[in-house]
Amino acid sequence: MKAFEPIKVHNCKNCGFPMRQFNPNTLMMVCESCGTRFGDSAPPRYKPEAPLNPLFKLHGQFEKNGTVWQIIGCQSYAGSVEEWDSEDNTWERTPWSYHTWWIINEAREIAWISQDKTGYSWSHKKTVSSEIPRGDKSYEVGHWTMISAVGEFSYIPREAEQVRSYEKDGRTLSILLDENGKNQEIEAFHDVTLNLTELLESFGKQSVIDALERSKALTRTAFASIICLVLGYFILQGFEKTLITTPTVTINAQSLKKVIPLGEFTMQKQGLIELDFLANLANGTGSFDAEIVVSDSDKAPVAELPLSLWRESGRDSDGAWTESQYRNAPRINLPAADVYTLSLVPDTLKRWQTISLRGKVTRNVVSLMPIIVGGVFAAVLGIAISIMRRKRIRRETGVGL
Amino acid sequence: MANLNCPNCGGAIEGISPLIRSIDCPYCSSWLRLSNQLWQANEGQKAPLDAPAFFHVGMGGNTPDGTHYRILGRLRFQYGMGSWDEWWMDDSHGQSFWLEEDDGTYYRHSLGKEIKIPGGISNVSIGSSLTLNGGPTLFVTEKYQADIVGREGMLPVELEAETTVTYIDGVANGEEYSLEIEGEYASLSQSETFDVRSIKWDNA
Numbered sequence: 250m251k252a253f254e255p256i257k258v259h260n261c262k263n264c265g266f267p268m269r270q271f272n273p274n275t276l277m278m279v280c281e282s283c284g285t286r287f288g289d290s291a292p293p294r295y296k297p298e299a300p301l302n303p304l305f306k307l308h309g310q311f312e313k314n315g316t317v318w319q320i321i322g323c324q325s326y327a328g329s330v331e332e333w334d335s336e337d338n339t340w341e342r343t344p345w346s347y348h349t350w351w352i353i354n355e356a357r358e359i360a361w362i363s364q365d366k367t368g369y370s371w372s373h374k375k376t377v378s379s380e381i382p383r384g385d386k387s388y389e390v391g392h393w394t395m396i397s398a399v400g401e402f403s404y405i406p407r408e409a410e411q412v413r414s415y416e417k418d419g420r421t422l423s424i425l426l427d428e429n430g431k432n433q434e435i436e437a438f439h440d441v442t443l444n445l446t447e448l449l450e451s452f453g454k455q456s457v458i459d460a461l462e463r464s465k466a467l468t469r470t471a472f473a474s475i476i477c478l479v480l481g482y483f484i485l486q487g488f489e490k491t492l493i494t495t496p497t498v499t500i501n502a503q504s505l506k507k508v509i510p511l512g513e514f515t516m517q518k519q520g521l522i523e524l525d526f527l528a529n530l531a532n533g534t535g536s537f538d539a540e541i542v543v544s545d546s547d548k549a550p551v552a553e554l555p556l557s558l559w560r561e562s563g564r565d566s567d568g569a570w571t572e573s574q575y576r577n578a579p580r581i582n583l584p585a586a587d588v589y590t591l592s593l594v595p596d597t598l599k600r601w602q603t604i605s606l607r608g609k610v611t612r613n614v615v616s617l618m619p620i621i622v623g624g625v626f627a628a629v630l631g632i633a634i635s636i637m638r639r640k641r642i643r644r645e646t647g648v649g650l
Numbered sequence: 651m652a653n654l655n656c657p658n659c660g661g662a663i664e665g666i667s668p669l670i671r672s673i674d675c676p677y678c679s680s681w682l683r684l685s686n687q688l689w690q691a692n693e694g695q696k697a698p699l700d701a702p703a704f705f706h707v708g709m710g711g712n713t714p715d716g717t718h719y720r721i722l723g724r725l726r727f728q729y730g731m732g733s734w735d736e737w738w739m740d741d742s743h744g745q746s747f748w749l750e751e752d753d754g755t756y757y758r759h760s761l762g763k764e765i766k767i768p769g770g771i772s773n774v775s776i777g778s779s780l781t782l783n784g785g786p787t788l789f790v791t792e793k794y795q796a797d798i799v800g801r802e803g804m805l806p807v808e809l810e811a812e813t814t815v816t817y818i819d820g821v822a823n824g825e826e827y828s829l830e831i832e833g834e835y836a837s838l839s840q841s842e843t844f845d846v847r848s849i850k851w852d853n854a
Contacts, residue, residue, distance in 0.1 A: 404731040436791070
């Protein structure tokens with residue numbers, strides 16, 4: 250994009266910087282080098298600065314809908330926004346600030362882009378359609394003081410000029426106040442939020458857009474993989490098959506150290522099985538330890554798995570507590586196709602008189618742990634990419650919460 | 651449209667509409683005023699218009715529907731917060747109107763209708779309502795005094811440079827109005843947005 254031709258160049262009376270005037274109707278220029286106002290020969294006590302912005306820079310250009318715009322000035326306002334809090338029945342005041350970028354096109358038409366920490370919006374001047382909505386709780390009321398003005402302006406901004414605004418649904422009634430706090434001018438604006446991707450495109454930042462699109466796709470993929478993992482878990486559960494459900498057995502002191510047969514099951518091929526035992530614990534504190542024995546058709550044990558069920562209770566500084574383990578579901582990999590025998594060898598039974606338990610053997614069992622690990626990893630990855638993407642947007646556009 | 655020979659230099663000036671009351675002679679730069687149905691030449695009345703603008707006097711253009719517009723004259727006003735130009739234009743349908751630019755938006759308004767404001771406007775404040783006799787009740791959005799700091803071309807008024815004019819801008823029922831005030835009398839005109847970009851200008 251070719252820079253516009255300035256209609257005049259004024260040398261700053263303080264530092265000699267060539268101030269380029271692009272707007273024929275400009276009445277005030279503030280030197281971008283030293284902050285001296287046009288006509289003044291000494292700089293102000295506090296030098297006004299255009300805010301640092303990765304996109305908007307004085308005299309920078311961008312293209313929107315086929316029209317080239319050039320940035321010619323920036324005003325910064327600080328103040329607060331009052332919003333009616335219906336819960337507390339009071340106006341809630343939030344400190345806020347915004348910048349107004351003055352832009353001009355080749356036809357020397359003026360427009361404004363408003364920037365606050367949430368984003369950018371294109372301000373269109375509109376016909377005032379309402380009176381001042383004083384006290385109307387549906388409006389956000391802004392109280393603003395201009396803290397900086399750099400560039401060129403088609404009016405003479407007073408130092409620390411005061412503005413009051415009433416905003417609702419993107420429509421703003423803006424009242425410029427005079428030095429006595431009285432209304433000086435009333436204007437209406439309609440703010441249209443600018444899409445940040447489109448804005449980046451306007452400034453020719455296609456590589457940034459591509460990077461952001463890639464990270465967006467990655468984030469979506471990460472979250473989609475969580476859904477896939479959960480769906481896969483439920484689908485695989487459909488392939489689980491119960492090989493045997495054991496009868497409920499009651500164990501007492503006489504059952505200890507004796508083999509209790511629980512039944513037989515057939516494996517067509519090697520595979521993972523889950524031995525799920527659920528106990529009906531007696532009242533009070535106690536424990537039960539046993540061994541689950543899986544033997545092959547030659548009566549040779551292929552697996553001996555400990556089974557430990559217990560309940561404990563006590564009292565600490567937080568009060569009474571009880572903990573128990575009434576279920577054990579160990580898993581083993583059976584080496585080959587065979588007919589296997591399942592038996593239980595009770596070892597100890599402490600404090601309880603009896604304990605009854607039942608169990609089942611399931612093959613093609615699906616493990617939840619990889620699903621959880623995979624899901625957490627995907628979620629962490631998705632969130633991390635999303636955070637990095639937001640940081641990148643903030644770095645490239647200067648806005649974003 | 652009438653033609654005129656400059657009473658100062660004799661140069662031929664063509665295409666003067668009946669509404670025109672003052673002209674800058676393109677040959678000798680005299681300011682010609684219509685006084686008692688006679689054109690008289692004055693000197694030393696013209697103030698410089700040093701700031702360039704998108705338009706210039708003599709510029710013309712056509713819209714896609716074939717309407718031709720001409721810019722005949724210009725007044726430049728200045729007030730406390732800035733300045734603006736008002737351009738006197740006509741079109742090929744015989745209509746004449748003022749065109750003004752305000753922060754990038756162009757408005758057209760025809761010659762105002764004379765109304766009386768009993769009591770004047772000293773008590774009218776910005777943000778208040780102003781009821782006009784036989785006219786709308788305006789919500790006042792701006793009130794200011796402006797100085798004419800320059801003029802050129804053909805104009806329907808004889809305002810001299812450095813004349814001070816009081817203006818009130820307001821809205822009623824979504825329409826924008828402008829009042830040019832002198833004592834208890836005012837000229838009321840309605841402003842309409844005007845799409846200058848739909849015109850293909852000859853010299854743009």
